[in-house]
Each structure stands twice: as structure tokens, then as C-alpha cells.
Amino acid sequence: MPGQNEREAILPGVKRAHELPCGIWAPGRKLAQFCLTLKNIPGALAAVTKEVARHHVNILSGHITAVPGEERAYVTFFADLTEATAGPRELAEALKALDMVVEAEVLEAEVPGLIIDKVHFPLKFLGQDSVVLNIRMIGHMFSRLDEVFGTGASVILYEMGMRAGEVVARGVKAYGLDDLNTLKAIAALGVAAGWGVVEVVEWDPSSTRLVIRVYENFECKPIAGRRQRPHSHFVRGIIAGILKAITGAEVKVRETACMAKGDPYCEFVAEKASS
Structure with a gap:
């Protein structure tokens, strides 16, 4: 199979592969998934990432859903807390205390080094229920x-x-x-x-x-x-x-x-x- 540079050369307009944020496999790391409801206003996401960084937590991947005109936005992300200064539940409480955050929930990995999103269903693609087949x-x-x-x-x-x-x-x-x-x-x-x-x-x-x-x-x-x-x-x-x-x-x-x-x-x- 072609490498990334070759792929960019032969595929019109392609920048890089798109990894769906459905899970993380990282043996030896302390993983968690955070699910947040935010006010749909400028600066809300910045406030969240600033608080996460303050606790030395690394955001690995995730997705944002925000519709213009709606009051609420939704963010979920996987994070690495291996070097964190706070535990997952402590960080969730710190996020919940932010004025921009309406709700905050954390789910910890059930299998060491592996966390998979099992709380978001059905999978939507442009509003349509969808499935993924490799x-x-x-x-x-x-x-x-x-x-x-x-x-x-x-x-x-x-x-x-x-x-x-x-x-x-x-x-x-x-x-x-x-x-x-x-x-x-x-x-x-x-x-x-x-x-x-x-x-x-x-x-x-x-x-x-x-x-x-x-x-x-x-x-x-x-x-x-x-x-x-x-x-x-x-x-x-x-x-x-x-x-x-x-x-x-x-x-x-x-x-x-x-x-x-x-x-x-x-x-x-x-x-x-x-x-």
C-alpha cells in the first residue's frame, strides 16, 4: 500500500486519512472519555481545553457537535491521564464548575489500555443513521x-x-x-x-x-x-x-x-x- 506522501500525490485533494474517534488503544496508559454539554458560544471550547491542560491531561481525539442558533453544543473526547495531576472524576468536577459547561460526565477504561466509545448511538452521517464496515x-x-x-x-x-x-x-x-x-x-x-x-x-x-x-x-x-x-x-x-x-x-x-x-x-x- 502507498505511504502517506504517495497517497497525497495520487489522490486528488486528499490531505490525510480520517480516523473516526471511536476508541483508543494505548497499552500502559491511563485513558478516559469525557462527555460535555457546553453553552454554544465563542470561547466555550477554549475554556475546556485550558482547564484540561492545567491538569496536565492530554486530549487524544474526539468530536464536536454544534449547530448555529442552538443554545447547547456537545463535545466528547478521549484523554490520556497518565501524567495528570488530577484523577478522571476530579477533572470532570473541575470542568463542571466552569461557567461555560452545562454538564460533564467521565467514563473510565474498562479494559486496561483500551477505551471504546459505547455511549453514543446511533452513528449519524449528515443526520442519517449509519453503520461502519471495514x-x-x-x-x-x-x-x-x-x-x-x-x-x-x-x-x-x-x-x-x-x-x-x-x-x-x-x-x-x-x-x-x-x-x-x-x-x-x-x-x-x-x-x-x-x-x-x-x-x-x-x-x-x-x-x-x-x-x-x-x-x-x-x-x-x-x-x-x-x-x-x-x-x-x-x-x-x-x-x-x-x-x-x-x-x-x-x-x-x-x-x-x-x-x-x-x-x-x-x-x-x-x-x-x-x-
Whole structure:
């Protein structure tokens, strides 16, 4: 696999990997998770981090949820208290005493050196309930379809992808975007969701012709260089579903390059289907 510098060179616009703040594995360290409700005003987060630093506690990762116009914001973070001058509960009380903090709760690691967020559920992605499946798991799932159904697996995956693409596109179009900006937004969502880095190479709305490249395509990444033919049937279906939802037209999608057969990216050409 390419290193970070190589990845930045081959993936358009990518800065670095995005590690979801779901847990920390640090053997020999004293770990805890803090969950805070804050006033949604400037300086609230600064007050929290200043108090944490005062006790020599190192914040490792976390997330912030704050909606403009709402009175409350929410912060949760994992922290290393190995060299701290206060225990986790003492620090929680100190944070709770801050004027900016409405509520403060701490959860300590149940397994030494390992803490996992088990108090935030369901997982949300842009307001939608979501799940996380790692690439290795997906690779085994799709490979099992091939083993059981043979060439029929490509049809199953394509149809699944088409329905998923329609759902995604309708959700994005609900924001009132035109066709081109809908495609751009979906491409950005693909990066944010970890599906791949999408580059729109060509879009001709008059003929409904679309050419896109997907770098690090999640469907083909587990089998990169191990197939003789293009293998991204699910993503091919997603593209067909997206275009159907955007334009109302039935399209035919061909995969002209594929990571599964050793290409640096998966490239798809979509054109209006012959009537």
C-alpha cells in the first residue's frame, strides 16, 4: 500500500486519512472519555481545553457537535491521564464548575489500555443513521457472493448499487441543487463516507454522458490487482442509480479501468441507454 506522501500525490485533494474517534488503544496508559454539554458560544471550547491542560491531561481525539442558533453544543473526547495531576472524576468536577459547561460526565477504561466509545448511538452521517464496515469485511462479503452465485453476483451487486444510488441522489437533490452541483456534492460525500476519492472527468448533460474516476474504490481495494476483468459492479450500479434520479434517464455504465485488474483507479463511462 502507498505511504502517506504517495497517497497525497495520487489522490486528488486528499490531505490525510480520517480516523473516526471511536476508541483508543494505548497499552500502559491511563485513558478516559469525557462527555460535555457546553453553552454554544465563542470561547466555550477554549475554556475546556485550558482547564484540561492545567491538569496536565492530554486530549487524544474526539468530536464536536454544534449547530448555529442552538443554545447547547456537545463535545466528547478521549484523554490520556497518565501524567495528570488530577484523577478522571476530579477533572470532570473541575470542568463542571466552569461557567461555560452545562454538564460533564467521565467514563473510565474498562479494559486496561483500551477505551471504546459505547455511549453514543446511533452513528449519524449528515443526520442519517449509519453503520461502519471495514474494507476487509466488505471484501470478504463480496467475495462470498462471487463464490456462491458466480456471474450472478455481478447482477445482484449492480441492482443493489442502483437502488442505493437513487436514494443518495434524491437525498442530495432535496437541497435544491442543479444536476452538476448534485454530482459534485455526491462526489464529496463519497470521500467523506470512505467510499473512495471521486474525480468527475467529464459531464455532458445534453447527452447524459458522465466519465468519473474513483481512486481507492472500496469495492475493489480488497482485491486490487487480483482479477482479470473489471470488478466494480456495485459502484457501477450506484452511478446508474444516481444518473437515473438526477436526469430521469436510463443509462448504461461501463467500467473502462479497474483497480481489481491492476489499474491505478476505477474509471466509469455512463451514457444514455439505447431505446
